[in-house]
Amino acid sequence: xxxxxxxxxxxxxxxxxxxxxxxxxxxxxxxxxxxxxxxxxxxxxxxxxxxxxxxxxxxxxxxxxxxxxxxxxxxxxxxxxxxxxxxxxxxxxxxxxxxxxxxxxxxxxxxxxxxxxxxxxxxxxxxxxxxxxxxxxxxxxxxxxxxxxxxxxxxxxxxxxxxxxxxxxxxxxxxxxxxxxxxxxxxxxxxxxxxxxxxxxxxxxxxxxxxxxxxxxxxxxxxxxxxxxxxxxxxxxxxxxxxxxxxxxxxxxxxxxxxxxxxxxxxxxxxxxxxxxxxxxxxxxxxxxxxxxxxxxxxxxxxxxxxxxxxxxxxxxxxxxxxxxxxxxxxxxxxxxxxxxxxxxxxxxxxxxxxxxxxxxxxxxxxxxxxxxxx
Amino acid sequence: xxxxxxxxxxxxxxxxxxxxxxxxxxxxxxxxxxxxxxxxxxxxxxxxxxxxxxxxxxxxxxxxxxxxxxxxxxxxxxxxxxxxxxxxxxxxxxxxxxxxxxxxxxxxxxxxxxxxxxxxxxxxxxxxxxxxxxxxxxxxxxxxxxxxxxxxxxxxxxxxxxxxxxxxxxxxxxxxxxxxxxxxxxxxxxxxxxxxxxxxxxxxxxxxxxxxxxxxxxxxxxxxxxxxxxxxxxxxxxxxxxxxxxxxxxxxxxxxxxxxxxxxxxxxxxxxxxxxxxxxxxxxxxxxxxxxxxxxxxxxxxxxxxxxxxxxxxxxxxxxxxxxxxxxxxxxxxxx
Numbered sequence: 001x002x003x004x005x006x007x008x009x010x011x012x013x014x015x016x017x018x019x020x021x022x023x024x025x026x027x028x029x030x031x032x033x034x035x036x037x038x039x040x041x042x043x044x045x046x047x048x049x050x051x052x053x054x055x056x057x058x059x060x061x062x063x064x065x066x067x068x069x070x071x072x073x074x075x076x077x078x079x080x081x082x083x084x085x086x087x088x089x090x091x092x093x094x095x096x097x098x099x100x101x102x103x104x105x106x107x108x109x110x111x112x113x114x115x116x117x118x119x120x121x122x123x124x125x126x127x128x129x130x131x132x133x134x135x136x137x138x139x140x141x142x143x144x145x146x147x148x149x150x151x152x153x154x155x156x157x158x159x160x161x162x163x164x165x166x167x168x169x170x171x172x173x174x175x176x177x178x179x180x181x182x183x184x185x186x187x188x189x190x191x192x193x194x195x196x197x198x199x200x201x202x203x204x205x206x207x208x209x210x211x212x213x214x215x216x217x218x219x220x221x222x223x224x225x226x227x228x229x230x231x232x233x234x235x236x237x238x239x240x241x242x243x244x245x246x247x248x249x250x251x252x253x254x255x256x257x258x259x260x261x262x263x264x265x266x267x268x269x270x271x272x273x274x275x276x277x278x279x280x281x282x283x284x285x286x287x288x289x290x291x292x293x294x295x296x297x298x299x300x301x302x303x304x305x306x307x308x309x310x311x312x313x314x315x316x317x318x319x320x321x322x323x324x325x326x327x328x329x330x331x332x333x334x335x336x337x338x339x340x341x342x343x344x345x346x347x348x349x350x351x352x353x354x355x356x357x358x359x360x361x362x363x364x365x366x367x368x369x370x371x372x373x374x375x
Numbered sequence: 376x377x378x379x380x381x382x383x384x385x386x387x388x389x390x391x392x393x394x395x396x397x398x399x400x401x402x403x404x405x406x407x408x409x410x411x412x413x414x415x416x417x418x419x420x421x422x423x424x425x426x427x428x429x430x431x432x433x434x435x436x437x438x439x440x441x442x443x444x445x446x447x448x449x450x451x452x453x454x455x456x457x458x459x460x461x462x463x464x465x466x467x468x469x470x471x472x473x474x475x476x477x478x479x480x481x482x483x484x485x486x487x488x489x490x491x492x493x494x495x496x497x498x499x500x501x502x503x504x505x506x507x508x509x510x511x512x513x514x515x516x517x518x519x520x521x522x523x524x525x526x527x528x529x530x531x532x533x534x535x536x537x538x539x540x541x542x543x544x545x546x547x548x549x550x551x552x553x554x555x556x557x558x559x560x561x562x563x564x565x566x567x568x569x570x571x572x573x574x575x576x577x578x579x580x581x582x583x584x585x586x587x588x589x590x591x592x593x594x595x596x597x598x599x600x601x602x603x604x605x606x607x608x609x610x611x612x613x614x615x616x617x618x619x620x621x622x623x624x625x626x627x628x629x630x631x632x633x634x635x636x637x638x639x640x641x642x643x644x645x646x647x648x649x650x651x652x653x654x655x656x657x658x659x660x661x662x663x664x665x666x667x668x669x670x671x672x673x674x675x676x677x678x679x680x681x682x683x684x685x686x687x688x689x690x691x692x693x694x695x696x697x698x699x700x701x702x703x704x705x706x707x708x709x710x711x
Contacts, residue, residue, distance in 0.1 A: 049569040050540075157657045158425075187424040188596060189654035192640035196651055214569065217599075217642040221651065244644065258574035260599030262641045264626040270578070273571045276539055345628045347704035352635045353652055354709055355675030361707040363678075363700070 005176060005208050006038040006061065011070035013056050017281065026281040030056040031067075032232035038176075043202065043209040045219045045240070047255070048229035051277055054212045057229070058178050061210065062094045063087065074176070092122045095169035099181035101161035105153040111164055112149030115139065118171040138167040143197060159190035163197070170201070178210045183218060195222055216259050220244050225315075228252050231278070231288045238316030248310065248318040250293045287321065295322050387412035387453070388590045389558045394450030394461050396428075396435055398661070399443065405661050406432055406614045409450070413558060413590035420593045420601045420622070422637075423611035426658045429594045432611075433562045436592075437477050438464030455557060473503040476551035480563040482543035486535040493519070493531030496550045503554055518549040522579060541572035545579070552583060559584075560592045565600060577603060598641055602626060610634050613659070613669035616687075620694030630696040632674050632703070668699070676700055676707060 013031040030053040038044045048054045059065040061072055063079045072079040074090060082090055095118075098104035105114055115135045119126060126134065136146035142163040153161055162182065169177050182198070183191045195218065202209055213219050219226060220240055227237040228251065236249040247253045254273040274292045278284065284291060290300040299321050310316040341349075355361050394409040406428040413419050423429045434440050435447060442465060450461035455474065459467065467475075479485040487495060493515050500511035512531070519527035522545040535543055544564060551559060561580070565573040577600065584591055593604055601608055602622065609619040610633065618631040629635050639652035656673045659665065665672045667682040674681070680699045689695045690702060700706045 049571065159657055187658070188598070188637060189424060189640050190657060192642075192651040192653040193655075195642070196653060199650075216570070217644050220644060221642040221648060241648075254571060256644065258570040259644055260574070260577070260597070260603045261644055262598035262602050262626065262638065264602050264623050270574055273574075276541055276572065277569075341627050344702070344704045348629070348635055348702065349639060351703050351707055351709070352632060352639065352675065356652060356655070360710045361676050362710045363706055364708050 003040045004037045005040040005075060006210070007073040008034055008036050008061060009071045009073075010035055011057070011060055011072065012068045013053075013060055013065060014068045028281045029053075029232050031060060033070075034229075034232075034234055036227060036234065036237065038208060038210060039225075040175075040208055041202075041206055042224040043199075043211060043222055045223035045226045046210065046212045046229060047214065047216060047219055047226060049214060049255075049277055052229040053232040054229050055180055058096075058180050058210065058212050062096060062178055063090065064096070088121070092172045093174055094176045094178065095172060095174040097162075097165050097169050097177060097179040097182045100185050101158055101165055102185075104165060105161060107153055109152075110149065111139070111144075111151055111153065111156075114153070114164060115149070115167045115171055118168060122172040134171075138170055139164075141170065141201070142167045143193075157190075158186055159193060162186060162194055166194075166197070166201070170205070174207070176208045176210065178212075180212045181214070182211065184213060184215055191218070198222065216244075216256060217261075228255070231284075233288060233319065234317075235289065235320070236316075236318050238311060242311055242316050248316070249289075249320050250295055251289050287319075297322070386414075388415045388455065389413040389592075390453040391436065391461070392451050392453075394432070394435065394452075395448040396431065396440075396450075397446050397448055399446060401661050403661055403664055404448065404614060405445075406435070409616055411609055411616065411619065413592055414606075415557070415590050416584065416588040417606040418584070418591040418593055418604050419607045419609060420595060420605035421609050421611055422595060422598065422601055424596055424658055426660065427611040428614040429611050430562055433477065433560050433592070433594050435461065436464065437471060437475065437560060438467050439471075439477075440465065469503070472499050472551075473554045474557050476554070476556035476559050478544075478547050478551050478559065478561040478564045481567050482540065482547045483535065485547065486543060488535050491532050491534060492538070492546045493533075496546065496553060499550055499553050514553060515549070518553045519546075521583070522546075522549045522552075523575075524549075540568055541575065544568060544572075544576055548576075548579065548583070552587070552589075555587060556589055558590045558592065560594070562594045563596070564593075566595070566597070573600075580604070598626075598637065610637070613664055614661070615669060615697065617670065617698070618694075618696045621692070624691065624694040628691070628694070630690055630694070630701040630703070631670075631698050632676055632700075633670050635703075636673075668697075676703070 011031055011034045015028045015030055016025040017028050018025040034057060046054045046057060056065065060067050063082065067080060074094065079090060112135050115138055116131050119131050119134060135149050139146055139148055144160060144163055156164065183194050186194060198209065199222065201207060211222055223240045225238065226240045226243045227234045228249065230251050236243060236252045243252065247256055254271045257271040286302050287300040287305050290296040293300065305319045305321045307317045307319050310318065351361055390412045392410045394406060395404050396406040397404045409432060411419060421429050436452065447462040451458055452461050452464065486492065496515040496518060497508065497511040500514055501508060516527045516531060519530060524530050524542060524545055538546065565576050568576060581604065595601060605622040608622050608625040609616045610631065612633050618625065618634050625634065629638060636654040640654060642651060654673055659672055668685050671677045671681040685697045685699045687695050687697045
């Protein structure tokens with residue numbers, strides 16, 4: 001579990017953006033000095049608001065974009081230097097699942113062709129018939145039917161299309177899958193199906209996942225470790241349980257408090273976050289977060305904070321000058337798990353869950369229900 | 376049946392009864408026999424997944440659907456003491472944007488990109504009230520300040536593309552509320568926004584509602600938002616309200632298997648991390664809606680009795696449900 005499969009060192013990606021003909025181009029620091037390690041077999045999550053650079057980071061990690069500075073190592077080999085056939089073999093090991101299942105599948109290709117395409121590139125030893133067989137097997141693996149291979153993407157619902165996207169990513173037999181918001185375009189009930197599918201596949205095929213999302217409660221469910229990004233930098237990183245129950249960076253605290261929970265009568269105090277995320281080309285001296293942070297002092301406006309390390313084996317890293325002051329304020333913030341449901345209601349939930357697992361629920365008084373229907 | 380009879384001291388400000396709509400050419404109804412009440416100062420949340428008909432209901436109530444494409448087959452709307460047919464809603468132009476206002480989901484596509492935002496807000500005043508543009512501008516500036524836009528005088532002359540997503544949604548809210556509407560319909564107002572901005576917008580809506588006592592219909596699929604905002608909840612599935620009642624009963628004592636499934640498939644921020652429970656299958660489309668109970672194709676308790684349409688039953692203090700087996704704990708048991 002502790003073997004490093006992917007490592008990024010001081011990764012930077014700066015884009016030049018020309019706003020008008022006469023003005024000099026401004027520099028957007030989409031990713032600005034990110035270092036991280038992903039271990040084999042874990043699910044690593046990257047969280048942040050829109051514009052924080054999380055999608056750019058994902059694309060850098062699998063060399064869909066070339067970094068301005070820094071290095072990415074996959075299984076110890078530098079990814080950035082790879083090209084040609086070397087890069088093709090990297091693509092075999094690292095695959096991508098995209099956010100929008102409606103725009104990421106070619107509408108003119110059948111599902112069989114879509115899922116078979118990576119096989120044509122990476123498994124040239126397979127004959128057409130073997131490929132067809134493999135496609136069927138992949139479709140069944142993600143919970144579709146083998147004969148769906150002859151259909152077109154428009155015949156499927158959003159959740160089914162995301163399953164096709166996952167089957168396509170699995171086709172080349174990857175070791176690492178990067179998902180850019182793989183469930184955020186889906187409905188709640190379907191989202192839960194895909195989250196369960198991904199965790200089953202991870203265990204079955206011993207995959208490693210990097211998941212990018214903005215939905216914190218989904219992240220908590222899916223991931224082993226979490227990195228929180230703000231304006232191109234990782235502000236906090238650590239084991240998921242640790243980050244969610246004991247957040248130390250003021251930004252993480254504010255982010256967690258802003259998530260509305262589906263519970264009635266348990267008001268958690270909102271940690272206000274002043275203003276909005278500054279534009280990507282804004283240059284803020286010192287700590288990037290200082291203009292929205294309520295703990296900001298002079299030192300925050302002058303020098304950028306270093307990562308300080310907490311927890312067992314130093315796994316919890318925080319980039320803040322005053323993380324101690326901030327984390328003390330959060331103690332009252334964790335919700336008590338008080339259960340407001342009565343035993344009868346709990347029975348309903350248990351019945352539902354048992355019925356999903358194939359147990360049969362029968363009417364207690366069969367006649368009572370029929371009589372009710374007659375009246 | 377009303378969704379919120381527990382506060383019957385108040386008179387509902389907006390009532391819908393028996394609303395049925397069908398898209399031209401379809402074989403079955405997209406929205407079937409919807410009835411609910413909205414009370415002043417209260418929020419009714421309509422919850423459901425995509426395709427359950429919640430957005431088309433909102434558009435229908437506002438009279439924004441083209442009558443040749445969507446047929447309103449039945450239904451009456453009672454608003455501020457006047458009763459009119461839902462089929463005539465599109466003629467009620469004097470109400471739209473004045474007494475009855477709406478906030479849309481995607482603020483970028485619902486603002487006109489070629490007009491300054493201030494002009495778009497002031498237009499709502501000049502359309503409905505006589506008076507000079509100067510007065511309207513004054514009101515618009517005051518409203519911009521009220522929804523928390525810093526430097527209203529500067530922002531007044533900006534175009535939508537110069538604002539961030541959260542700011543645009545604030546402009547939409549300013550535009551909807553400038554004429555002090557009695558009822559506000561909000562169709563997923565925070566879905567396109569980040570969580571921190573979503574929290575700010577929810578606070579803003581709560582605060583403005585407290586000051587003006589308007590009734591709000593909030594349409595959303597996010598149960599977290601519902602728990603934070605709602606006084607009453609109506610759960611929609613396949614164009615019908617399957618369960619409705621006060622927010623506490625829906626969350627703490629749900630009756631319908633769909634509501635139970637929805638609540639169990641929500642991931643939590645606290646508590647034990649366990650495998651998520653799902654609702655098997657996907658929402659059927661209007662053409663292939665099952666006969667009888669529309670949830671029967673995905674319900675783990677489905678049996679022969681579910682081929683007939685379940686009656687809406689009141690189970691507990693304004694809490695009503697449409698399921699043959701409700702309450703589940705009393706009617707069902709696991710077979711050995």
